[in-house]
Amino acid sequence: MENETKLLKSEKVFDGRIIDVVHDVITLPDGREAVREIVVHGGAAAIIPINDKGEIIFVRQYRHPARQNVLEIPAGTLEKDEDPLLCATRELEEETGFKAKKFEHITSMYSAIGFCTEVLHLYIATELYDGVVHLDEDEFVSVETYTLEKAVEMIFSGEIIDAKTIVAILCYKEKIDGGKNHN
DSSP states (O other): OOOOOEEEEEEEEEEOSSEEEEEEEEEOTTSOEEEEEEEEEOOEEEEEEBOTTSOEEEEEEEEGGGTEEEEEOOEEEOOTTOOHHHHHHHHHHHHHSEEEEEEEEEEEEESSTTTBOOEEEEEEEEEEEEOOOOOOTTOOEEEEEEOHHHHHHHHHHTSOOOHHHHHHHHHHHHHHHTTTTOO
C-alpha cells in the first residue's frame, strides 16, 4: 500500500535537553486528519562488549522510567551530527573502562517507532583493553559480566528488560550460532 499520508502542520510543544516533542497534524489515507505526538531524539549507539573469555560486559544503572536498577549494555546519546561508531567508542570506555580494537555494526533500529524518532545503532566490541571510566556526574553505574547463555536466560526470566540489550544479545547469539538453529 502506498503511503498517502501528508504532513499538514508540525508544532514543537516541548524543547528539552535530550528530547523535543512535536505535535504533527497529518492526513490519513482516507482523507481524515489526525494528530501525532512525536518524541524527537537525535539517536544513540549501544555496544555489546565481549571480553577475552567470550563473556558480555553489562552496566547496571538506575532508570527512572522503570523505577529500578536495570541491567543493560553500554549506550549513549549521539552528539549533534556525531558518527554512531564514535559515540559507541566513547560510551564503551566512559561506562565500562574498556576500549576495543574491533567494532562490528550489528544493526540499526528504531527504539519505539510508534512515537519516537530515536534510531539506535548496535555494535559488537571485541579485543578489549583497559581504558578509563569517565561517568557523567549524574551516572552511577556498576559493571557486571555474564556468559551469553546466562544473558539469554536472563532475557526469558525477565531479569533483562531493556529492549536494546535484548535485541543486541539475540543478534549476537544468532551471529555466534550462525543460524544453525533455524529449521
